[in-house]
Every structure is written in C-alpha cells, then in structure tokens.
Amino acid sequence: MSSVPAIEARGITRVFQSRKGFFYQDVTRTEALRGVDLTIETGEIFGLLGPNGAGKTTLTKILTTLLLPTSGTARVLGLDVTKDTERLRARIGLVLGGERGLYNRISARENLRYFADLYGIPLAEREKRVNEVLEWVGLTWAADRRTEEYSRGMKQKLHIARGILHRPEVLFLDEPTIGLDPKSARETRKLIRSLLGEGVTIFLTTHYMFEAEELCHRIGVLSRGRLAAIDTVAGLRELVGGDRTLEAEDYGFEDSELAAVRHLPGVSKVVSEEYGPVTRLTIRVRTGDLTIDTVRQSLIGHGGLQVRERRTSLEDVYLDLVEEEAR
C-alpha cells in the first residue's frame, strides 16, 4: 500500500452558469458542488450515494480531469487533476455507461482495439490485452458482433472492459448499473467486486442504497453538492441512532406517549409520521436490551399494538441524512 491516498479532494466547488431567454440575458447559477472534502485510500471501494442532481457526475468528472472545479484542489494518485491531466489519464479508468462512448457499427473487439490505440497500448501487446478483457467480462463469445446488436447489459460489460483495458490503478464508475435489468446489474456488481481482488481502487456513484451497501467499504452521502456524511455502512447506521429500528402503527399517539418511548433506555430517536388516519412511529434503538414488549408496555393504551423490528437499513440512514441536510 502506498502512503499517497488514491484520491484526495479539498474544498471542491463547481458552479454552472447557463444563459436562457431570447437575448440570453437570464443567467441561472447552479452550485453543483459546495465544498467537498474527501480522502480515499488505495485498494478501497468507495461509494458516492446521492439522489439525482446531487452532484455525483460533476464530482466524478472533476476527479477524472474532464471538468475543472470552480475552486478547491484534487489529487488522484498524487497527481493534480487540473495540471497533471495527461499523466493522470494514463493511470485511471472511467466508465460512464449508457449508450454513448462506443462505436455501434463495429464489433466489440474493434472498439477495444481502437481504445487500446488511444491509450497508447503497444501493438505487440494489444491483442493479448483485448482478449484478456473480453474474457474477463465474459464477452469472448460475442466479441466479433457489431455492438449495435448488443443488449444494454452487454454494452455495460463492454464499457467496463474498455475502462480497464490500460490496467488503471483507480477506476471511476458513474452509476454503473443504471438502466440495467436485474440480472445484468447483478453481473456488473460481481465484475466490480472482482476488480477489487486485482488491487484496483474503485470510486463508484449510485443512487441505489443497496448497491452501495453491498459493494462499498465506505460510503459518502452527497446531498445538494455537500457530503452530508462519510463513513462505513455500520458507522452510518450508528450516526443516525443505531442498528435496530422498531415500527408501530395506530390511530394517533399522545405526546406523552411519544415522550415515554423516547425515554426508554437504548432509544435514540423517535419519529412519528402521519399516513392518512394512521400514525407510524419509527423508533431507532442502539443495539441493546430494549424489547418489543417494553415498547408495547409504554404504549399500553393501544390494545393489541403490533410492533415490528427490522435492521436499520442504509435507506433509513440516507433519508435521515438527506432530510437533515435539506432543512
């Protein structure tokens, strides 16, 4: 492991100005990133989680030299993303996905040969590398078909093959499973996971909670251009009040009842939400001895109250954090 972090960003901001109207006199200003600090170690798989418009693609583009930050500095493999662009591009890979970035009229193999030349892979090594990556993503059988005949899932595998052709040390994947059917999405996640075994540092963005939870060592929650939190999945659960979540529903709870539940040992947070005539209590509990029965006893006025228990999900964490940030 090297002592230089794989990725280091300090105070990254990015403002987009766009002009509208007949004389382009209306200027709209979007602050896509509002001061992002981030350190990712070598060999880590880091997930940047955030809703649409949070700034995930903007940050990915800045870190991969495709877009300049408005302010702040970022280094990838110790190289400045605004100054050492040439040297950096040779050592990183980017998978943007989607339909773009591949030539449809030629085969997958020809696409990869083209990108191998672009990456400066010596001709003597080219065929070997192309065959290796095709094999690795499981596309050898379709290597000589035109990519216009490829399914979305096959195209995404080809994107990944392209992204790793030059053996990058850091691979960036922007929403790698978006628009894929469940089976292709699963296969794509498997490929991403096995890259880690090859020692590649991975930075991926997603708006799927379970995907971040399944793949990533650490997760950053991006909300409106700011990192609302950055931690391990366990750390994020702890941050929003614990690993256990209890839920109960009934027709209205008194404030005094809520206060009683809030004061039970181990309870860190109680949220009550109205769903039509029904109120749902969500009770976050730090791992401990609090039982469902104890909760039912403090809500004794609600005869036959059903209390369910589940593990706090990353989705709870995400909603809590994004909500807090929006206030």
Ligand SMILES: Nc1ncnc2c1ncn2[C@@H]1O[C@H](COP(=O)(O)OP(=O)(O)O)[C@@H](O)[C@H]1O
């Ligand atoms: N080229 C651009 N011009 C103007 N606004 C942009 C541009 N690119 C992104 N934005 C705006 O910046 C914000 C963040 O966008 P983006 O990074 O694409 O978010 P995400 O990838 O998380 O969905 C959004 O409000 C988006 O509309």
Ligand SMILES: [Mg+2]
């Ligand atoms: Mg995006």
